[in-house]
Each structure stands twice: as structure tokens, then as C-alpha cells.
Amino acid sequence: MSDQAVPANEEMILSAHEITKQFGGLSALRNITVDIPRGSIFSLIGPNGAGKTTFFNVIAGILPPTHGSIDLRGQRMIAPPARAWLEPVVWFVPPLLVLALGIAVSGGNIQAIALWSLGALLIATVILPTGLARPPWYERAIAAMGIFRTARPNDMVRAGVGRTFQNIRLFQYMTTLENVLVGMHLQLKSTPVDALLSSRKQKQEEELARKRARDFLRLVGLTGRDHELARNLPYGDQRRLELARALACEPALLLLDEPTAGMNPRETADMTALINRLRHDLGLTVLLIEHDMRVVMGISDWITVLDHGERIAEGTPEEVRRNPKVIEAYLGTPAG
Amino acid sequence: MTEPQAVTSKEEPPERAPSDTMDRIVSWFSRHRSISVIVAMALFSVLLPLLVLLPPLSGFNRQGVWIDNFNGAGIFVLLALGLNVVVGFSGLLDLGYAAFFAIGAYFYALVASSFTGVHLPFWPMLILGAFVAALFGVALGAPTLRLRGDYLAIVTLGFGEIVPVFFTNSDALTNGTNGIAGIDRPSLPGITFGAANPLPFYVTIVVILTIVLIFLYRLEDSRLGRAWMAIREDELAAASSGVNTVTTKLLAFALGASTAGLAGVFSASRLVFVSPDQFLFTVSFTVLAMVVLGGMGNIWGVAAGAFIIFLIQSVFLRQLTNFLQPLGIPFISDIDFLKYQFLIYGIALVSMMLLRPEGLFPSGRRKRELHTEGEMEELTAPGEAAEPLA
Numbered sequence: 001m002s003d004q005a006v007p008a009n010e011e012m013i014l015s016a017h018e019i020t021k022q023f024g025g026l027s028a029l030r031n032i033t034v035d036i037p038r039g040s041i042f043s044l045i046g047p048n049g050a051g052k053t054t055f056f057n058v059i060a061g062i063l064p065p066t067h068g069s070i071d072l073r074g075q076r077m078i079a080p081p082a083r084a085w086l087e088p089v090v091w092f093v094p095p096l097l098v099l100a101l102g103i104a105v106s107g108g109n110i111q112a113i114a115l116w117s118l119g120a121l122l123i124a125t126v127i128l129p130t131g132l133a134r135p136p137w138y139e140r141a142i143a144a145m146g147i148f149r150t151a152r153p154n155d156m157v158r159a160g161v162g163r164t165f166q167n168i169r170l171f172q173y174m175t176t177l178e179n180v181l182v183g184m185h186l187q188l189k190s191t192p193v194d195a196l197l198s199s200r201k202q203k204q205e206e207e208l209a210r211k212r213a214r215d216f217l218r219l220v221g222l223t224g225r226d227h228e229l230a231r232n233l234p235y236g237d238q239r240r241l242e243l244a245r246a247l248a249c250e251p252a253l254l255l256l257d258e259p260t261a262g263m264n265p266r267e268t269a270d271m272t273a274l275i276n277r278l279r280h281d282l283g284l285t286v287l288l289i290e291h292d293m294r295v296v297m298g299i300s301d302w303i304t305v306l307d308h309g310e311r312i313a314e315g316t317p318e319e320v321r322r323n324p325k326v327i328e329a330y331l332g333t334p335a336g
Numbered sequence: 337m338t339e340p341q342a343v344t345s346k347e348e349p350p351e352r353a354p355s356d357t358m359d360r361i362v363s364w365f366s367r368h369r370s371i372s373v374i375v376a377m378a379l380f381s382v383l384l385p386l387l388v389l390l391p392p393l394s395g396f397n398r399q400g401v402w403i404d405n406f407n408g409a410g411i412f413v414l415l416a417l418g419l420n421v422v423v424g425f426s427g428l429l430d431l432g433y434a435a436f437f438a439i440g441a442y443f444y445a446l447v448a449s450s451f452t453g454v455h456l457p458f459w460p461m462l463i464l465g466a467f468v469a470a471l472f473g474v475a476l477g478a479p480t481l482r483l484r485g486d487y488l489a490i491v492t493l494g495f496g497e498i499v500p501v502f503f504t505n506s507d508a509l510t511n512g513t514n515g516i517a518g519i520d521r522p523s524l525p526g527i528t529f530g531a532a533n534p535l536p537f538y539v540t541i542v543v544i545l546t547i548v549l550i551f552l553y554r555l556e557d558s559r560l561g562r563a564w565m566a567i568r569e570d571e572l573a574a575a576s577s578g579v580n581t582v583t584t585k586l587l588a589f590a591l592g593a594s595t596a597g598l599a600g601v602f603s604a605s606r607l608v609f610v611s612p613d614q615f616l617f618t619v620s621f622t623v624l625a626m627v628v629l630g631g632m633g634n635i636w637g638v639a640a641g642a643f644i645i646f647l648i649q650s651v652f653l654r655q656l657t658n659f660l661q662p663l664g665i666p667f668i669s670d671i672d673f674l675k676y677q678f679l680i681y682g683i684a685l686v687s688m689m690l691l692r693p694e695g696l697f698p699s700g701r702r703k704r705e706l707h708t709e710g711e712m713e714e715l716t717a718p719g720e721a722a723e724p725l726a
Contacts, residue, residue: 060576125471129478133583157578165576171569174562181559182566186578188559192587195558196551198370202558249578 012071013038013253013285014059014161019068021054021309028054029065029309036253036287041279043288043296045320046306047329052289053166055306056255059287060163061156072159073252082148090142091131095120158186162251164242166258166289172231176222176241179230180213183248187212216244220274236267247278253285254278260292268292272299297321305329370550377549381542396655404534407606409646410541411599415619416626416642417548417635418595423624424633425561426588427568429489432476432496433623436593438615439472440465440600442503442510445610450518451511458522462544462601469597470590477589481582484571496620500612515611519604529605537606544598545639552635555591564588618678622649625681629688630695637697644696649677 014036021029029051036042044052057063059070061078069079102116130138134149136158142149151159162183171179188209194202217223220240225233230241239259246254259275260268272295278284290296296303297317305313305320307329313320320326365372388394388402397405415437422430443465447456480491503510510516521529522540529536555561563584566574575581604610623642630641653673660669673680688695 062572062576122471125475129474129582129586132478132481133580133586135580135583153572153575154578154580157576163576165573169570169573169576171566171573173569174565178562178565182562182574182579183577185559185563190559192555192558192560195554195560198554206558245577 011038012036013073014287015071016055016059017069017071019055019058019070020066021051021058021063022066027309029058029306032068032306032309032311034304034311036285037302038252038285039279039283040301041275041286041288041299043290043300043303044306045290045293045296045303046312049308050306051309052306053257054309056163056257056287056289059156060161060255061151061153064150072156072161075159076148077151077156077159079148079150081150083146084149086145086147087131087142087149090145090147091127092124094127095124098123154186157249157251160250160252161255162246162249162253163255164239164246164257164259166261168235168238168242170230170238170242170245173229175227175229176217176233177210177213177226179241179245180216180248181209183216183245184209184213187248187250213248216248217241219247220244221270236263239263239271243274247282251284253287255287257289258291259288260290260295268295271295275299369553373549373553374546377542377546381538385538396651400532400534402651403538405647405651407534407537407541408650409643410538410545411603411606412623412626412646413545413639413642414541414548414599414602415596415623416630416638417545417552418592418599419623419627420633420635420638421552421555421564421595422588422592423627424638425556425564425568426585428585428588429485430492430589430592431489431617431620431624432492432494432499433592433596434615434617434619435476435496435499436469436473436596437600437603437619438499438503438610438612439593440469440597441604441610441614442516442600443468443597444601444604445516445519446509448520448605449516451516455520458520458601458605462598465601466594466597469600470594473589473591473593474586476593477586481585493617493620496617500615503615504612510612513612515609515614517609519608519610521608522605531608537602541602544602548595548598549635549639556635560584560587622681625685628695629684631698632695634695634697637695641696649674653677653680 012035014034016032016034019029019032019034020027032051032055034042044055046052054063058065058078065078067080070077099117099120102113102120106112106116134152134155139149139155171182174182188205190199190202190205214223214226217226220243222233222237222240222244225237230238233241239262243256243259246256256275260271263271275286275288276299279286288296288300300317303313303315303317303320304311305323305326312325312329313323315323365375384406385399385403388397388399393402396402415433418436419430419433422428422433444458444461446452447454447461447464448458449455476492476495480488483491504513506512522536523529524536527536529540563574563579566577566579567581567584571581574584603614607614622645626642626645627638629645630639631637657671657673660671663669
């Protein structure tokens, strides 16, 4: 990439605007604004406790930010809720209407009122769980009423964000293949009814899914171990499996939280090559947290440096390497 | 350090083992699981009534009484299978499961008995009862979505207490503590369902169980089954893989409850009577003990565990008492083992947790979960255990 600053007109896959996250009195993030251009490898570095993982968790929809907003491909995903009071109204008005109607028309007949209130209860038991589960059609419906609710982790996955965790979080007692299949959850369309009836659609989809899951495993270099439990894999392979699971979400933006932590130099080199390949072959955008400076300097297009929850520097690897503030943050003393 | 490819190719046996007829049969059945379930259930359900004609079992009860006992066992197998979805698959500890059993039973009592004067047919009500119980499952699940482990257990325990208390106290609706009698038996042209003729009930419960077993096996292997397991393993990682944890948990509660609803409708029509004391905490506890002792998460194990435990408590403990009493052995002959049923449960559960925490018939997964690294090497196949890379 050219060493000029990220051009403003280039399409941004993710724009985080003035993100602040406070835990009680502690500000883990203060006014972080970051724009990630499509197709780049964008790194987030900083000393321990700088707020990198907090920032990841905010982007992934796990931690709601105290202030600020996040747009993904131009769509507002994470922000303070708007017109939130309206949603309970939407939930409770239909059953209450039915109840009122019942009382009005039944003219004091206790049995008729009981029947109507049963109907109202039935409507409530359908609407309330729907409101809690928030399926996409429901989200669209309440968005049309001007209600905005911040995205949950699974909404971010649906919108195209896949992630790995700093401390590996695999489904330990599921097999390698099953782990990837869970990652493909949103790609699979068959319903529980399809599963119950073992429909043709279900069978074909399952077969295809297994094939595709093996492709993801091959991509990260884990072939022939489909039925091994995730927890029995060596550490480096667990990291690879987590990456395969994240890729199975078919993300446009991949969040990698220290993907080479605990790896030996050989494995680190493999992982670096793999990340590069993901960008070039699959066209993914990668947001990377990494402590290994050789990795960061080697593959990043752009680096943002955090310290104590604030952005202290940004630029190309060359610029960041020479930035005195960065050197100070890492070494604690001005460079001599 | 070798290439990943080189490592993996070493593990895959290049040549297929020569398959004899037995192997071929086994692999055919493992590929056609629904047919296997049907065949196994058919064999088992035909052999069972014949087996009790042989001594010593024939000495305990007449065949009719045995079959009636099997019907009771079938209800608990159904309950255990349903609870296994919630506790075994999804890892949500539910201590109030009897509430859904009660809801199914009372639902049928209200729509098909002389108490209300409504007489709706059994077969559609069986399905509707399951549906009503599922709605209540969702209603219980919705407020407990954020809870896990102990906290969830306490809320479900409360729900399990509220439901029988509600049925006890709403006299006008449910006839209070006296319960509802005169519930309709199922009817089919040419077949009499009755207390003197337990065989039609037996066939009914076997068919219900077969269908439920097939459905559960299919669900376990589906997208939903994997999502349940993922939530049990790591809820945050599941959500970060795109699993909607709310929908998934609610479906677990709904499916577990609907199975209990089936059991409730069947039980009400079999006993032609419901009362609140049929659905106390001891039922929830018994079913949970069946799931744990049978082997949490393993469909067959849970079913077999429930069947065996029910027979032990309802047949063999009584037989043991009857057998020991005339022998005149001091102290032991005076024990009424039925009274000590829960003591025996307690001892069985404690020794199980200490000696074999995965249950009598564990799923492979659970077995691996509950044994430590050192023990694992004995359990895994030699090829798996010999893993030099770390």
C-alpha cells in the first residue's frame, strides 16, 4: 500500500466514531475514531491494558459503548438506542387491545372474558419471545417505526464480522468439524421442522455444509482431523481451528485478537502467510491485535496505536515505528 | 515440527478394514438411524411383554400389571427424554420440569372430562397439549434467558412449585386438591382403552416414544442441535459464531416442555384422574435423577436409565420388601424399601457422581468431559491418544 494516509474517499468497511467505554470510573476507551478501508490489514497495537480487546468487544457487539457509534458498510450497527420506549408499547398494545375488546363485547359474561383473556395471553406469548429473539424481519419492522437497538454479537456476525478470541474459546467438547459447522450457523437455512422431517433440503444442505466445513479446515491447514475433539488439538491447531470457525461465518471483516500468541516462529510465519492469503484470495478486511512486532510491521497496511484507552499514533508501519510517542509508550522513556 | 499435512496423513488409515457381514449391518444401521430406532423399539416392545411371562418376573406380577407398569415407565422415559433436551443438550438446569407435565395433564383434563363437560377427542388433544406446554415452556424460558447454572435452577424450581399450587388453589377451575376425575380415555374404532386392558395404552406409548426418539436424533444432528451444544459449551463464543442464543434457548425450553406435555396428556388419559399431588417436586427430581443416572446428553442412555429406574422403584423395591418379609431376618425383614426410595436415590446419585459421573450409558462426549486428562488415555483409542505434537 502507498504510504499516504488512508484516502477519505475510499470505501470504508467499518467506521467507529468517537467510541468511549467506561467501566465505572475507569475509561477503557476515550473518543476512539477509526475508519477501516475495505481490503486492508489494519492493526491495533499498544501496551497491555491499552484497551485493544475492549475495542474489539465493542465492535463485536459484546460490550455496548458508553458513547459513540459504529457503522458497518455504511449501516449504523452500534449506537445508543433511539425511541427505546416505543418497543414495550409495541409488545403490550396488541394483547391489551384484544383484552379490552373482549371485555367490551362480552358484556360481563365471565366465561367469554376468560376466553378473550386467554387469547390475549396467547398473543403475548407469541410477541414477547419474538421481541426477545429479534429475528431479522422483526428488526426491520421496528426499524420502520424509528426504533433503534444496538446490535448483539450474532447481529454483527450476520452483518459480516467474524472474530477470534485472545484466550481461545472453542467448543472444547465438540469435534473440529462441529466447531466449524457452528460457525456456519447463519449460512445454513434449514429450519428445525426441516430437521424433524429430515427433508431433502435438510439432507442436501447438511452434506454440502460438511463439505464446505472441510474446505475451511483445509484452508487453515487442519485436514483429516474432523472427528477429533477441539480440546485435544495442540495449541497452534486450536488457534487455527478458531480461525476456521470465524471464516465459516463468511465475514467481510475479520477481527483477529492476537492470532499468533503462544506460537513458535515457524507457526507464526505460517499464520502470517495465511492472513495475507485471506486478504488476497478471499478479499477479506482484517483488523488485527498483535503483540509480535515482526508480524505487525510485516503485514499491516495501517497501524493505530492505543495507550490508556487513547489513540496516541497512527500511520503506516514505517511511520509508527519512528513515532517517538509510540516508543515512549512501549519503553516508558523517551528514545535516546 | 512437521507439516500439518504430513501429520494428518499419518493418522488416516489408508486401507479400509475388511468388512464382514456384521460390520456391514452395523454401518447400514448407523446410516439409517430412524429405521434403526423403529426396529429396536419394535423388537424391544414385543419382547418385553413376553419376557415377563418367564420366571422370576412372572412371579412378581400378572402380565397385565406388568404392561401397566411399562406404561408408567414409558411416561417417565418420555419425561426424561424431554428434560434431556434442556439439561443434557443445552446445559440449562431445569428443576421445575414437572410443571409442564402438570400443564399437559390438566389441559387434557379440562378439555376431555365430565368435570367440565367438554369431551374433545384424545388424538388431536395429544398434539395440542404438547403445543400448550411448549407455550408455557417459552413463557418460563423468556424471563430466565440471562440466567445460568444455579440461578436458573432456582427460578425453574420456583416455577415448578407455582404450577401445582395454582392447580391446588383454583378450586373453580381445577377442583382443587380433590383433582379432576372422570377423564376420557382415548378411543379408536374397535379398540377399548381401559384399566383392564392396558395393551392399547402400551402400543400408544411405544409409538409416541418411537416418534419422539426419531425426532430427537434428527434434531441432535441438525443445525439446532449443534447450536444447543455450542451454547452449553460457551455461550459467548456461540453468539460470536452467529447463533441467536435467545431463539436457541427458547426452542430448547419449548421442545423439552412439549415432550412433557405429551406425557401429561397420556398420563391423564391413562389414570383418568389428575390431582396436584401427582406433580410435586419429587417428580422433577426423579426425572432429573433419571437423566443424570442414565447418562446426560445421550438419548438412548437417558431412555434406558429412566426405564430401569422406574421399574426398580415401582416393581422391584416392592418385590424386595415382599420377598424379605417372610424370611424373618431380624431388622432387614422389617424394612419397607418403598419408603426408602429417595434414600436409595440419594445413595445411587452420590455413588454415581463419585464413581461414574457420566451416567450408566454416557454419550461419548460427556464421558470425555468428566474424566481428567490422565484417565483420558485409557478411554481414547490408541491412535487418538498417541499424539506426540503439543
